[in-house]
Amino acid sequence: MVPLDDWHAELKTRREAMREILQEADCDGALVFGSHGHSEHFRYLTNFAPVLGDAWLVIAGDGPTCALDFAWQLEEARRRSGRSGWRGQLGAASVVAERLAEASPRRVGVAGLDRLPVTAFETIREPLTRTEFVDVGPSFAKLRRRKSPLEVELLREAARLTDGGLDAARAGAKPGVTERELAADIGRALGPEWAFPPTVIGGNEDPIPIREPTDRALAEGDSVMVDIGAAHEGYQADAARTFVIGEPNDEQKRVCRPAAHLSPATHWRMHAS
Numbered sequence: 633m634v635p636l637d638d639w640h641a642e643l644k645t646r647r648e649a650m651r652e653i654l655q656e657a658d659c660d661g662a663l664v665f666g667s668h669g670h671s672e673h674f675r676y677l678t679n680f681a682p683v684l685g686d687a688w689l690v691i692a693g694d695g696p697t698c699a700l701d702f703a704w705q706l707e708e709a710r711r712r713s714g715r716s717g718w719r720g721q722l723g724a725a726s727v728v729a730e731r732l733a734e735a736s737p738r739r740v741g742v743a744g745l746d747r748l749p750v751t752a753f754e755t756i757r758e759p760l761t762r763t764e765f766v767d768v769g770p771s772f773a774k775l776r777r778r779k780s781p782l783e784v785e786l787l788r789e790a791a792r793l794t795d796g797g798l799d800a801a802r803a804g805a806k807p808g809v810t811e812r813e814l815a816a817d818i819g820r821a822l823g824p825e826w827a828f829p830p831t832v833i834g835g836n837e838d839p840i841p842i843r844e845p846t847d848r849a850l851a852e853g854d855s856v857m858v859d860i861g862a863a864h865e866g867y868q869a870d871a872a873r874t875f876v877i878g879e880p881n882d883e884q885k886r887v888c889r890p891a892a893h894l895s896p897a898t899h900w901r902m903h904a905s
Contacts, residue, residue, distance in 0.1 A: 661737030829863030
């Protein structure tokens with residue numbers, strides 16, 4: 633785990649960069665939205681993503697305020713973000729509307745507008761008849777694409793854990809083992825945080841490229857496709873491999889030529905934070 637002091641220093645740099653984006657867009661306020669499973673922008677500035685519900689960051693007036701739909705993670709959010717201004721309330725859009733109405737900004741830059749529910753946005757805009765809302769999501773996404781040294785280390789760790797999952801897949805794919813059993817073994821090797829649940833598809837007759845593992849037992853001669861990814865503090869890796877139990881037949885050799893020139897390292901992708 634990255635020490636909280638290091639995270640707080642990282643967040644300070646990110647927030648300063650966000651303020652520069654707002655200045656360039658001539659905004660005196662900001663609204664950053666995240667939803668369950670899609671909290672990338674929000675987590676990038678707070679080091680926190682809720683397990684359920686929506687999340688809001690308001691930058692206006694005398695300081696930032698964060699609002700969640702549920703209150704049970706407020707203490708965790710305060711600790712991870714290094715900020716005390718968190719509120720939890722079902723239907724947190726009303727908290728956001730109240731906070732913006734108090735500050736009465738002239739122009740608000742919005743990150744996460746493409747995910748923001750229409751009804752919530754209407755609740756926020758209703759008392760702000762003189763406020764203009766501007767989409768700064770593309771500029772913010774461009775900022776997130778440039779990785780800091782801390783982010784690179786987190787991605788490397790997610791990739792290392794994913795490579796361990798591939799090792800577990802190769803070692804565990806044996807005749808008689810079911811897809812579900814192999815997926816469970818892979819999941820244990822990946823560790824406590826996954827980019828997505830492990831996918832295991834065995835056999836040569838199923839045309840479905842992605843599905844949940846089943847109770848089908850693997851057999852000699854099966855092609856086995858695994859699609860897996862570990863995550864580490866919100867940063868995710870993604871790797872897919874296909875291999876054969878036993879000796880490959882001519883058809884398997886034709887459709888799955890081994891790429892000897894490729895490194896076994898996983899493909900990295902930044903999903904959150």
